[in-house]
Amino acid sequence: MNRRDFLKNSITVIAGLAVPLSALELVNPRSLLAGKGDGPALRWAFLVDTQACVGCGFCVKACKTESEIPNEINITRTWVERYVVTRDGKTFVDSPRGGGDGFTTDHIDLNEHGRQEITAEKIEKAFFVPKLCNHCDNPACVQVCPVGATYQTPDGVVLVDRKHCIGCAYCIMACPYGVRSFHPVYKTAEKCTFCYHRITRGMKTACVDACPFGARKIGNLRDPDDPVTKTIMSGRVGILKEQYGTKPQVYYLALSREVK
């Protein structure tokens, strides 16, 4: 082996090792729930169909009203991202005001860099991805709370105790999905509650009820007859950032590799 071949082979091997194992692993929600047969009979999970979403933003509007966040305040518990992938391989993502007013223009919002127009013939694919708290089975945000203000209920919902929260924002930094924000009125951490007041009354979340296209669904993972559970157990669903080991419980249908 000469010097050139040695260097070539070394680079190939290093590049191969650099691919994270998680990139090769398939999602298996069954394994996420394995060994918990004696647990509670209820575990909430969410299913998002990214192909059905049209970016109308009714979910964000309903969520802000239901969770009493004034529309003027630019924080939201759920939001809709638009992905535009061009033919030369670039990915543009925007979510102006969380998508709460819908998407009404082809111009991509680049924040301080203005708006970018991408002509139709350059676009390879473009779609919308609703995001919300993943109510992880290993919630990193809960582990870091120094005062026991954020916690997980027995049915898997991560909540914040506004009376105990000291507003240190460790949890906001710890969440890999960026779903937490700081409530400007209460001065506490703010996050999606899976509409705990609705799901515990037999209703669905406000965003699920507001979605005209069935892009959002909520179900009980411990009920094998639940249509949401059936879809998730089919194994043809994706989750976000599984390499973090947080075991998110929001599953995505037709998840594209550009989505982070």
Place this chain on the structure above:
Amino acid sequence: MGSHVWRPLYIALVLVALILVARSFLVPDDFGIQERGYMYGWHRKGNETEWKAVVVKYRTAAYCQKCHGNKAESLARTPHGIISCENCHGPALNHPDDPPTLTIDRSRALCLRCHAALTTPTSGRARIRGINPHTHNPEAECTLCHDPHNPTSRSDRDEQARLSQK
């Protein structure tokens, strides 16, 4: 040994006792390790009840149907039947007691949420009829020409009538 050696120890013990007494008053009884264990379930149990007690604002179309059954039935036959009443009419809360009337959003911006034409070839948006908001009667409210409860166009309705006669 003289008492001056022990005195700091007594002070420390009194301080610890004071902190423990204060703690017993300040920490709620239901604060502690709950079902999800120390790592994920260390919290005040009563807070779960507080979150459950949040007022429901969106009462869903099923609630509207109790009184507005006719409207709901005719709407269900149109393409807009998939849209929840409260998306345009606003959250019902305790309507008709409180509030007695709902604020209906008839704005152009509401319609444009779905009907502004976008280039989104791989999403459901591509299957929805869209307009260019800047060229399609930009000054007019949509409801001037279109009926949101029966959104099919006149030509569509004529076509349906023609087909049903055959």
